Each structure stands twice: as C-alpha cells, then as structure tokens.
Amino acid sequence: MAKILPIRIYGDEILRKKLKEADLKDPFLKQYLPDLIHTMYERDGVGLASSQVGVDLRIFVMDPWWAREEEQKNPRVLINPEIHDRQGEQIGEEGCLSVPDIFANVNRALKISYSYYTPEGEHIQAEAEGYEAVVIQHEYDHLNGVLFTDRVSTLAKLKFKMKLKSMAALARDGVNIMQYPEDPQ
Numbered sequence: 001m002a003k004i005l006p007i008r009i010y011g012d013e014i015l016r017k018k019l020k021e022a023d024l025k026d027p028f029l030k031q032y033l034p035d036l037i038h039t040m041y042e043r044d045g046v047g048l049a050s051s052q053v054g055v056d057l058r059i060f061v062m063d064p065w066w067a068r069e070e071e072q073k074n075p076r077v078l079i080n081p082e083i084h085d086r087q088g089e090q091i092g093e094e095g096c097l098s099v100p101d102i103f104a105n106v107n108r109a110l111k112i113s114y115s116y117y118t119p120e121g122e123h124i125q126a127e128a129e130g131y132e133a134v135v136i137q138h139e140y141d142h143l144n145g146v147l148f149t150d151r152v153s154t155l156a157k158l159k160f161k162m163k164l165k166s167m168a169a170l171a172r173d174g175v176n177i178m179q180y181p182e183d184p185q
C-alpha cells in the first residue's frame with residue numbers, strides 16, 4: 001500500500017538544496033515512487049518534487065490535467081530530468097504545496113524541450129507547452145532548490161513577504177511539516 005508522505009514547508013533546508021542524481025536501480029525507488037504519486041493525488045497537487053517530501057533525489061511526479069472530480073489519473077514520473085531549451089513567454093498564477101496559502105504570477109517559458117528517465121529506465125525526449133510546460137518548469141526548479149516565490153517580482157513579493165518570514169521562522173523552530181485538517185493529530 002502506498003502511503004502519504006509528509007510535505008515539507010517553506011523554510012525547510014531541503015527545499016533549498018540542489019538535489020542528487022537518482023540511481024535507477026536504487027531499491028528505495030520501488031516503494032518511494034508509488035508513495036510520491038499517492039501523496040501528490042491525496043494533497044491535490046498537479047506535481048510533486050522529492051525535496052517536498054524530504055528526499056534528496058532528482059525525481060518529480062506530475063499529472064497536470066488531473067482533477068479530483070474526474071478521477072482520470074495519468075501520473076508521470078520524471079527521473080533525472082533536464083530542460084534543454086526554453087522558448088517564448090507566458091505568465092500564470094502558481095502555488096505550491098510547500099508554500100501554503102501563497103499564490104502569485106510567475107513568468108515562464110511558453111515552450112520547452114526536455115528529457116528524463118522513466119522508472120523502467122527508458123530515456124524520453126519530449127516537448128511541452130502551455131500549462132504542462134509550467135508544471136515541468138515549476139517542478140524542475142524544485143530539483144535545483146528554487147521556489148516559485150523566487151521568481152516573483154520584488155513588488156509583488158511585498159504582499160506575502162511577512163507570510164514567508166513567519167513560515168521560515170516556524171521551520172527554524174522545527175515546524176517544517178504541513179498539517180492537514182483531515183489528518184489524525
């Protein structure tokens with residue numbers, strides 16, 4: 001059975017780390033990947049990166065078109081991904097499970113070409129655009145210790161600067177895991 005992994009929140013050090021390359025043969029992945037996918041869906045995410053659950057590996061999962069009501073799940077696991085080319089520009093509102101209650105417009109490339117390994121070891125080269133490209137860029141940033149709030153203009157950032165500060169202070173005091181109302185205390 002896959003389990004829900006605790007989500008690390010803003011201020012936790014691992015969210016700022018450049019994560020390590022994953023070894024496709026690592027036996028840890030066998031249980032971890034289903035857990036990561038399960039956690040993404042249970043927390044209503046369209047993407048989830050390893051650092052967000054405290055794991056130092058260049059792996060993220062995504063399902064940009066998933067909506068809970070329709071239950072059409074199509075999870076993708078991207079291991080050691082690379083973004084090779086970025087073209088054009090788009091601006092859209094983003095949020096992040098690790099940065100609760102903050103949403104802001106972020107500038108992203110409109111089109112990207114990228115590659116990754118599947119859990120089966122297949123090397124995939126692909127292109128994405130629009131919303132799918134946003135999700136990939138957001139999750140890929142996580143692998144390099146970058147959060148969407150880093151990409152928000154200084155002026156727009158003023159609105160939530162204090163919120164970030166208090167989250168970081170809580171994390172320093174050891175409150176670095178997201179509590180969900182539905183979870184047993």
Ligand SMILES: [Zn+2]
Pocket residue numbers: 095096097098138142
């Ligand atoms: Zn995120």
